[in-house]
Amino acid sequence: MSEEHLREGAIFADKEVLRSSYIPENLPHRMEQIASLTDILSTALKGKAPSNILIYGKTGTGKTATVKYVSKQLEEMARTCNCPLIYLNCELFYTQYRVFAYLARVFNKRVPVFGWPNDIVYSELKERIETEDRYVVVILDEMDKLVTKEDETLYKLLRINSDLNKARVGVIGISNDLTFSELLDPRVKSSSGVKEIIFPTYHADQLMDILTERAVMAFNYSALDDAVIPLCVALATKRNGNAKHALDLLRISGEIAERSKSKKVSEEHVRIAREKIDGSMVDVVKTLPLQPKILLSSMLTLMREKNERSFSSGEVYNMYLRLCNYLGLEMLSQRRLRDLISELDFLGLLNAVVVSRGKHGRTKEISLNVPEELIQPVLFADQELKALSNY
């Protein structure tokens, strides 16, 4: 077994470097974001009230990495001035109770996993924070998971300062949703002094830099064919410049090369890796309910008929109606379809951006985010959509 482990080093020097949980020494093309984040945070650490920060960007634009990177940098400073930085992923702590209970636990207040009323947990937390004159920074990753209609967690946290005398709390919210800002109550935004940092998607050459830098650490010398990184970059660029996707490709290619006992990672391995990743995308489509599947089919039909890539939501809806008619299925309202489009956007299957076309109104421009030939067979495989194959 240990023999096997040593042999594993044939390809990889340090595989962890390619995981999204890894925080590199250097984050290429994120200087600006690092600077503003550091700037805002360090003034807080120097004794001024921390302002709240909202961070936006699509998946794989380096949001979490940047925040973790900066907090690591400031860790020492934070410790000396008793200003804890608390990281919390809302995917795991998605209810008010869990968030507050977790925070209370950080401040050594034992709160049961369930059972207490929310406001008690909240006031316990408040009391705990107040025991000292200090600043606390709470990082809420994936915070869109937290803001559902009646949930006030975020607002409570943003406003907690008005309930505090000595201590101050700053919130860093990280969101995948670019429209999240509009979703927030504008009063909260202005009153709590929220600053926003936007993370644009990476261009091909930027992805190139990122992958090159990581590959040097992750792989043994000459274990990588020259064509591998450019291929990973090219594939990830097609997927919105998603750096996470690019790194996944690289890592999985390496794993495949390793398993096949190759000495080098080749283009072929990347192809297999892509198929593997695409395969999981296929699974997502496969398990989708009927209506979203019809929606995706409408996209495919439009692409075939018009020979274009992106369409307005009106166009998509009309095509959707046509397909429903053809299939003899009941059709949803345009409002409902808008929600479905947003959901598929969130899943990464679609790409939707609001654009204004002046006299021709305002709409969402929607494009397919996965290879057409990949999902078509999956859609046609659905019993209810079978008839589409000869539409």
Added chain:
DNA sequence: CCTCCACCGGAACGTGAGGAGT
């Protein structure tokens, strides 16, 4: 600078399925 399109997305409400409590 104003208009006005073609949507966006919030609010409120309806329905039926699936638990928890009694």
Added chain:
DNA sequence: ACTCCTCACGTTCCGGTGGAGG
């Protein structure tokens, strides 16, 4: 068995809006 919920999924209604073209 029964109420009482919460949740997912849809609906209708409607106020709101960025920017090309007048």
